[in-house]
Structures are given as structure tokens and as C-alpha cells.
Amino acid sequence: MDFLNAITLLGNFVIVPGAAYGCQLALGALGVTLIYAILRFSNFAHGETMAIGTMSCILFTWLLQSWGVSFGPLPTALLALPVGIAATIALLLATDRLVYRFHRKKKSTPVIFLIASLGVMFFYNGIVRFIIGPDDRIFTDGERFLLSAAEFRAATGLQQVMVIKMTQAITVVVTVICVAALFWFLNRTRTGKSMRAFSDNRDLALLSGINPDRVVIVAWILAAALATIAGTLYGLDKSFKPFTYLQLLLPIFASAIVGGIGSPVGAIAGGFIIAFSEVFLTFAYKQFIGYLVPEAWAPEGLVQFLSTEYKFAISFAILVIVLLVRPTGIFRGQSV
Amino acid sequence: MTINTRNVAMFATMAALLLFVGIFQSWTLSLTILNLCLISAIMALGVNIQWGYAGLLNVGVMGFAALGGVAAVLVSAPPVNKAWAAGGTGIALSALCLLVTVALVTLVYYRTRGLSRIMLITLISIAGYFITRIFFDPAVSAIEKVDSALTGYLGGLGLPIVLAWAVGGVLAAGAAWIVGKITLGLRSDYLAIATLGISEIIVAMLKNEDWLTRGVKNVTGLPRPVPYEVDLQQSAAVQAWADSLGMPIIDLTSIIVKLSYAGLFTLVLLIVLFLSERALNSPWGRMMRAIRDNEVSAEAMGKDVKGRHLQVFILGSAVIGIAGAMLVTLDSQFTPASYQPLRFTFLIWVMVIVGGSGNNWGAVLGGVLIWFLWVEAEPLGTWLMDVLTAGMADDSPLRAHLIDSAAHMRLMVMGLILILVLRFAPQGLIPERR
Incomplete structure (x- = not known):
């Protein structure tokens, strides 16, 4: 029984939140990696793109709510997603047209693109704070739990409970759908294949008649969709605060690089590696060990490797180790 | 260097703007802006050493500045x-x-x-x-x-806070050595991301290691390198001076204090600027630019590219650390929560790019100009919103929201400036001398 309690405890505080967080990071890292694969620069504005996407979703959610529309047990924000995505796509395409296209024509170095993306980041950040303000916004509605504490206890009779929040379940389901759709697109459709060709060898792709402008546009559209979905899922699961999206940039970059920047599979793997390392290393194991060992051996301290404030340090440490041991990332992304 | 009328005119314009603020707003505000302009100029010089000389992308300015701030606490706070x-x-x-x-x-x-x-x-x-x-x-x-x-x-060592400026430089240089050892030699984006990471970690540590820095409880009342207003007000000479100027003594003393800070900061700025100029125009500076412009051929000429990159990265970070310590000195308090990446990292980048990457005078001008805009954008934005929404009803919620949010306009303005400069004047206001 104690063993089951221990497993439930771990599941409730580590596995379930870790899986949801991993999905959110994976979606974010996919956006970064796609832009890197096609445009060859690290897009520092990606965190803010997520914030803008989420903001458009929230605004439309509020509109829907004021009309009295709801999505039953699911959050209304899911209904608002397509509108949010459309708004973000429009914004990113306009940004590309006004900012990045010029530097593409001029064949600027990736570093110049990166600095331009810093400018875009500033601008987006200003838009978000201007429209919705810097405060916390909670926009989750519908059922709170897929599996509530009371239900779990009634079913199993364990001391510890396993709670699955609706937002966590939605995160995982939506991510699976998105990733499946993305891989189908990249591997099966003509446009997707041309994107992979363009990423692998630009000159050959141009030679075989692939239109570079079209590839770039599709990359931005995908990045906008992924960023909006990732941002909204993160906002539903935690809460929406512009500042946290800026801070998400580091774990997202770490995920993309750990997996191998430019490689979609790598981005997903990297997202889960970073997310699970964060929750595993910041979890306090006191109670968990208490269940497994005889009472006399139970530890006095929290048995926490690092306090939660240092979760950045974990992404960073993993990033550094991977860069030292295997600079191209686990799935051999692009380098140099 | 040759005197360039255009550059002199730009610096003169900045001085005129500060005078304008002094006359039409207040002298205290003008001097407050000036002091922060000087510190920003030093930070921008540090980033310029890394980016302008060697093309290294440091997105962790905030972390190195914060380390400088810690130095101020560790050196000057009473044990x-x-x-x-x-x-x-x-x-x-x-x-x-x-x-x-x-x-x-x-x-x-x-x-x-x-x-x-x-x-x-x-x-x-x-x-x-x-x-x-x-x-x-x-x-x-x-x-x-x-x-x-x-x-x-x-607590600290209870030593004079001016010593902390050097210590801050050393602390930042040490951190830069570790980061540089790990990430230099990899592709340039990785350095950017690694520095972003290290700066977040440094700030997280300062917020949570209460035993070292009191964390978010802040360290206040750090000793000053200049006299206190209260002491000045007691002095008969100052009182006589205030009477002869016909100025309230409180205003006069605050101006004296701010001016003495400005004097100290100008001294540091001139020293850093002099050394940077000498370094840039020396054989070492030419080698750095050769490495930046073509790493492969520089390496073929027998230059130790990785070693030189590490060196320049450490030097630049040290300058940022000095500026960070000076900033805490000016505030007389250390508040870890005030270290925000937008203000401490990305704003400095706007300064360097706008001023002119690779040119020390450009970095100084950029630092002064952008800090001025950053401060003055807020009242300007509020005024602009007030005018734009003047047609709306007074109780209109949209109008209230727009006026409330006007402060965030400056983020947009900064982003826009950066993007526009990169596009239309990639060399910046004072281009690099070739």
C-alpha cells in the first residue's frame, strides 16, 4: 500500500505536471526549430509571439464569454484558438514582410537577424503590455478536473491522491494532435517535403524549383500556429502573465538545442527532457522516501535537489552539458 | 582622432536636450537622467567591446551588471x-x-x-x-x-563603496571566464543563449540566496562616496551660497550631491573610454577586427581566435560589472527584483546598435540618447495619448485604458528604433572608422 501511495505521489506531483509542461515546451521548441531550419537564426521573439498569440486568444475568449458561448466542460479558449492563430499568423507575416525580408534580400548574417528579432521582441512585448497590461490573467473556464481528488480516493482508497486537471489533459491531447498533423505535413505533403529539402540543402532546393518565399511564408504560418497553441495551453494550465513568457525563452531554446536545433523530433524530445529534469530535480522527495523506507529511516529535510527558483539553472546545466558533449544535439541538428 | 563636426553636433544636441529638461522640468530630474545616462554609456561601452570589436553576442548584460551590484553590497555594507x-x-x-x-x-x-x-x-x-x-x-x-x-x-566588508567598482569588474570578469570557456568556439547563437541563461541564473541566485544578499528583502542604506544632503544643509558655506543664489537649500544640496555623482561617473567614463580607444587603435584592436571580419584568415595568420575571443569577452563583461556596481552606488540600495532583462540587457543592445557598433564614441552617444528617450518617452507618451484621446468622453473606459498603458509605449518605441536602425542605418549614428 505504501508503495502504491509513493507511486501516486510521484505521479501527481511529477509525472502529470511534467508531461503537461513537456508538451508546452515541445510545442514552443518546435516553433523555434522550424524558424531555425528555414531562416537559419534563433528567433528571440518567439516567447513574445507566444504571449501575443495567447493574448489574442484571451481577448476572443472574453468576447465569446460575453456572448454567452461556452464549450461545455472544456475551456472556451479552445474555441478561440483558430481566431488567435489567425491573428498571430497575420502579425508574423507582416513582421516578416517589414523586417526580416529586407535582411534576407541583403543576405545579412544570422547575428543581424537575431538582433532584429530582439527589436521585434521589444515591439511585441510593448503591444502585449499596451493592450492587456502586465498583470496576471486567468481565463480558464469549464470543468476544473478530469480526475478529481474525491473520485480518485473513492476508486482506490489510497491516502495519496492523483489529480488530473482538465487543462493538463487538454495540453497532452492537443499536443499529440498538433505533432501528428505537423509530421504528416512535413513528411507527406508536397509543401512539407519542399520545406525539408530547403532546410537540408538550400542551393539544391532552389535549383529544383522550390519557391523560397513560399517556404518562408509556410514556416512563419507554422511557427505562429505552434506558438499560439503552446502559449494558450501554458496560459490555461498556469496563468497568463507577459513576463513569464519572456522567461520561457530559455527553457524553449534549451529544448530546441538539446534535441538538435533544426530537427523537429529533437525539439519534442528536448522539450520533455528539460521539463522532466526540472520537475524531478525540484521535487521534494521527503514524503516519497517516507513511504518507501521504514519510519526510523525517514529523512528530516525536504530532500530537494534544488529549490524551484533555480529551475532555469537546470535547463541551463543540461544545455551546457549537451553543448560540451555533443554540440549538434541528441538528434544531430544543424550546426555551425 | 579627428574632430568631426557632425559628431560634435550630436553630442551638443544631447547636452542641449538635458539643459532643456533642466529648464522646463527640473534640474534634479535633468541630473538624475544625466547620471543614469553616464552609467548606461559605460555599460554600452562594455557591450561594444564584445560586439563591436569582436562580434560576440552577449545577451546576459543583466547578469554581469547584477554581479557588479553584488560587489557593491559585499564591499561596502557593514559586516x-x-x-x-x-x-x-x-x-x-x-x-x-x-x-x-x-x-x-x-x-x-x-x-x-x-x-x-x-x-x-x-x-x-x-x-x-x-x-x-x-x-x-x-x-x-x-x-x-x-x-x-x-x-x-x-553583510559586507564595510570598505568604501568606490572600491566595489573594481571588485564588480573582477566578479563579472570571473563569471565571463566561466561562460566564455564553455561557449566560445561554438556558433554565435549558442553564446547568446548561454549568456541569457547565465544571467537568469545569477539574478535567481541574488533573489534567493538571502544569506549573501538578503534576497528580495533588499539591502538599503549602502554608504555613499559623496556627502549626504542633510550634512550639507548644516554647513554654513552652503547656506550662504543658497541665499546668494536665491534657491531653496534643499534643491541646492540635492543638485550638489547629484553633480558630485556625475563628476565621479564622468571620470570613470573618461577612463574607460580612453582605454577603449587606445585598445581599439592598437595592433590588438586591429587584430580583433581582423578576427571579427574573417575568422578563418585570421586563424591562418596564426592568431589564437578562441583565446582572443575569451579575452575580449572578459574585458567587456568587466566593464559591464563596473557599471553595475556604479548603478547600485547611485541608488544606495541593492534590489535584486529590479533586474529585468528588457531594461538591463536588451535596452543596452539598442544603445550599442543605435550609437554605432564598433565605435566607442557611438556607444557613449547611444547610451546617453537611448536612456534619455527611455525616461522621457513616458511623459511624452502620456501627453500624446492625452492629446489623441482628447475627443473622447472623460469617463470613457477606452481613454482611461489608453492613458494608463501609455507607459508601455516606450517598449514599442525602442523595438521600432532598433528595427529601423538595423534597416536604414545599420552602421548607427557614429559609424565605425575604417
Whole structure:
């Protein structure tokens, strides 16, 4: 029984939140990696793109709510997603047209693109704070739990409970759908294949008649969709605060690089590696060990490797180790 | 250097703008802006050394500036003897354990190869971490219990705060050495992301290691390198002066204090600027630019590209650290929560790019100009919104929202400036001399 309690405890505080967080990071890292694969620069504005996407979703959610529309047990924000995505796509395409296209024509170095993306980041950040303000916004509605504490206890009779929040379940389901759709697109459709060709060898792709402008546009559209979905899922699961999206940039970059920047599979793997390392290393194991060992051996301290404030340090440490041991990332992304 | 009328005119315009603020708003505000302009100019010089000379992308300016701030606390705050008695030994022992661990890892790294190297290093790191924690945790809780409302930290050395400027430079240089060792030599984006990471970690540490910096409880009342207003008001000479100027004594003393800060900062700025100019125009500077413009051919000429990159990265970070320590000196307080990446990293980047990357005078001009805009954009934005929404009803919620949010306009303005400069004047206001 104690063993089951221990497993439930771990599941409730580590596995379930870790899986949801991993999905959110994976979606974010996919956006970064796609832009890197096609445009060859690290897009520092990606965190803010997520914030803008989420903001458009929230605004439309509020509109829907004021009309009295709801999505039953699911959050209304899911209904608002397509509108949010459309708004973000429009914004990113306009940004590309006004900012990045010029530097593409001029064949600027990736570093110049990166600095331009810093400018875009500033601008987006200003838009978000201007429209919705810097405060916390909670926009989750519908059922709170897929599996509530009371239900779990009634079913199993364990001391510890396993709670699955609706937002966590939605995160995982939506991510699976998105990733499946993305891989189908990249591997099966003509446009997707041309994107992979363009990423692998630009000159050959141009030679075989692939239109570079079209590839770039599709990359931005995908990045906008992924960023909006990732941002909204993160906002539903935690809460929406512009500042946290800026801070998400580091774990997202770490995920993309750990997996191998430019490689979609790598981005997903990297997202889960970073997310699970964060929750595993910041979890306090006191109670968990208490269940497994005889009472006399139970530890006095929290048995926490690092306090939660240092979760950045974990992404960073993993990033550094991977860069030292295997600079191209686990799935051999692009380098140099 | 040759005197360029255009550049002189731009600096003169900045001076005129500050005078304008002094006349139409207030002299205190004008001098406050000037002091922060000077510090920003030094930070921009630091970034320019890294980016302009060598093309290194440091997105962790905030972290190095914060380390400079820590130096101000560690050097100048009065020591807390009770805390040292309670936890000093524990901290010393854990520092010793940490050093031994690092030494062992280094030894293993150079002596072994392959799988056994990875295994041994992992093992030693984990063991070292837990042994350090054995001494560290009780010491920390003992220190934080000492009079936690007032101190609860080890305090500093109680030395003059001006010394901290040099110490801040050294601390930042040390951090830069570690980051540089790891990430220089990889592609440029990785340096950017690694510096972003290290700066977040540094700030997280400053917020949470209460035993060292009091964390978010802040350290206030750091000693000043200049006289206090209250003391000046007692002095008969100052009183006579205020009477002869016909100015309230409170205003006069605050102006004197701010002017003395400005004098100190200008001195540091001139020293850093002089050294940077000399370095840039020396054979070393030419080598750096050669490496920046073409790493491969520089390497073919026998230049140690990685070594030079590390050197310039450390130098630039040290300058940023000095500026960070000066900033805390100006505020007389250390507030870890005030370190925001937009303000401390990305704004400095706008300064360097707008001023002119690769040109020290450009970095100074950019620092002064952008800080001025950053401060003045807020009242300007509010005024603009007020005018734009003048047609709306007074109780209109949209109008209230627009006026409330006007402060965030400056973020958009900064982004726009950066994008526009990159597009239409990539060389910046004062282009690099070729």
C-alpha cells in the first residue's frame, strides 16, 4: 500500500505536471526549430509571439464569454484558438514582410537577424503590455478536473491522491494532435517535403524549383500556429502573465538545442527532457522516501535537489552539458 | 582622432536636450537622467567591446551588471558579526568542499578519457554537491535567523563603496571566464543563449540566496562616496551660497550631491573610454577586427581566435560589472527584483546598435540618447495619448485604458528604433572608422 501511495505521489506531483509542461515546451521548441531550419537564426521573439498569440486568444475568449458561448466542460479558449492563430499568423507575416525580408534580400548574417528579432521582441512585448497590461490573467473556464481528488480516493482508497486537471489533459491531447498533423505535413505533403529539402540543402532546393518565399511564408504560418497553441495551453494550465513568457525563452531554446536545433523530433524530445529534469530535480522527495523506507529511516529535510527558483539553472546545466558533449544535439541538428 | 563636426553636433544636441529638461522640468530630474545616462554609456561601452570589436553576442548584460551590484553590497555594507559567528565556519567549509570538488573534476578531466571520465566526473560532482550541502544548509539557516528583519545576511566588508567598482569588474570578469570557456568556439547563437541563461541564473541566485544578499528583502542604506544632503544643509558655506543664489537649500544640496555623482561617473567614463580607444587603435584592436571580419584568415595568420575571443569577452563583461556596481552606488540600495532583462540587457543592445557598433564614441552617444528617450518617452507618451484621446468622453473606459498603458509605449518605441536602425542605418549614428 505504501508503495502504491509513493507511486501516486510521484505521479501527481511529477509525472502529470511534467508531461503537461513537456508538451508546452515541445510545442514552443518546435516553433523555434522550424524558424531555425528555414531562416537559419534563433528567433528571440518567439516567447513574445507566444504571449501575443495567447493574448489574442484571451481577448476572443472574453468576447465569446460575453456572448454567452461556452464549450461545455472544456475551456472556451479552445474555441478561440483558430481566431488567435489567425491573428498571430497575420502579425508574423507582416513582421516578416517589414523586417526580416529586407535582411534576407541583403543576405545579412544570422547575428543581424537575431538582433532584429530582439527589436521585434521589444515591439511585441510593448503591444502585449499596451493592450492587456502586465498583470496576471486567468481565463480558464469549464470543468476544473478530469480526475478529481474525491473520485480518485473513492476508486482506490489510497491516502495519496492523483489529480488530473482538465487543462493538463487538454495540453497532452492537443499536443499529440498538433505533432501528428505537423509530421504528416512535413513528411507527406508536397509543401512539407519542399520545406525539408530547403532546410537540408538550400542551393539544391532552389535549383529544383522550390519557391523560397513560399517556404518562408509556410514556416512563419507554422511557427505562429505552434506558438499560439503552446502559449494558450501554458496560459490555461498556469496563468497568463507577459513576463513569464519572456522567461520561457530559455527553457524553449534549451529544448530546441538539446534535441538538435533544426530537427523537429529533437525539439519534442528536448522539450520533455528539460521539463522532466526540472520537475524531478525540484521535487521534494521527503514524503516519497517516507513511504518507501521504514519510519526510523525517514529523512528530516525536504530532500530537494534544488529549490524551484533555480529551475532555469537546470535547463541551463543540461544545455551546457549537451553543448560540451555533443554540440549538434541528441538528434544531430544543424550546426555551425 | 579627428574632430568631426557632425559628431560634435550630436553630442551638443544631447547636452542641449538635458539643459532643456533642466529648464522646463527640473534640474534634479535633468541630473538624475544625466547620471543614469553616464552609467548606461559605460555599460554600452562594455557591450561594444564584445560586439563591436569582436562580434560576440552577449545577451546576459543583466547578469554581469547584477554581479557588479553584488560587489557593491559585499564591499561596502557593514559586516554582520553575529551572522559570521553563527554561520561563517559553515559557509567557509562548504566553500572549501566546493573548491575540492571543482579541483577533483578538473583533475579527472585532464587525467582520464572516454566513459570512465564521464562516470567519474558525474560521481564526483554528485558527491561533492551533497557534501557541500551538509555544511551549507545549516549555516544558511543559522545566518538567516540572525535578526532577520534587519540583517539576516553576512553583510559586507564595510570598505568604501568606490572600491566595489573594481571588485564588480573582477566578479563579472570571473563569471565571463566561466561562460566564455564553455561557449566560445561554438556558433554565435549558442553564446547568446548561454549568456541569457547565465544571467537568469545569477539574478535567481541574488533573489534567493538571502544569506549573501538578503534576497528580495533588499539591502538599503549602502554608504555613499559623496556627502549626504542633510550634512550639507548644516554647513554654513552652503547656506550662504543658497541665499546668494536665491534657491531653496534643499534643491541646492540635492543638485550638489547629484553633480558630485556625475563628476565621479564622468571620470570613470573618461577612463574607460580612453582605454577603449587606445585598445581599439592598437595592433590588438586591429587584430580583433581582423578576427571579427574573417575568422578563418585570421586563424591562418596564426592568431589564437578562441583565446582572443575569451579575452575580449572578459574585458567587456568587466566593464559591464563596473557599471553595475556604479548603478547600485547611485541608488544606495541593492534590489535584486529590479533586474529585468528588457531594461538591463536588451535596452543596452539598442544603445550599442543605435550609437554605432564598433565605435566607442557611438556607444557613449547611444547610451546617453537611448536612456534619455527611455525616461522621457513616458511623459511624452502620456501627453500624446492625452492629446489623441482628447475627443473622447472623460469617463470613457477606452481613454482611461489608453492613458494608463501609455507607459508601455516606450517598449514599442525602442523595438521600432532598433528595427529601423538595423534597416536604414545599420552602421548607427557614429559609424565605425575604417
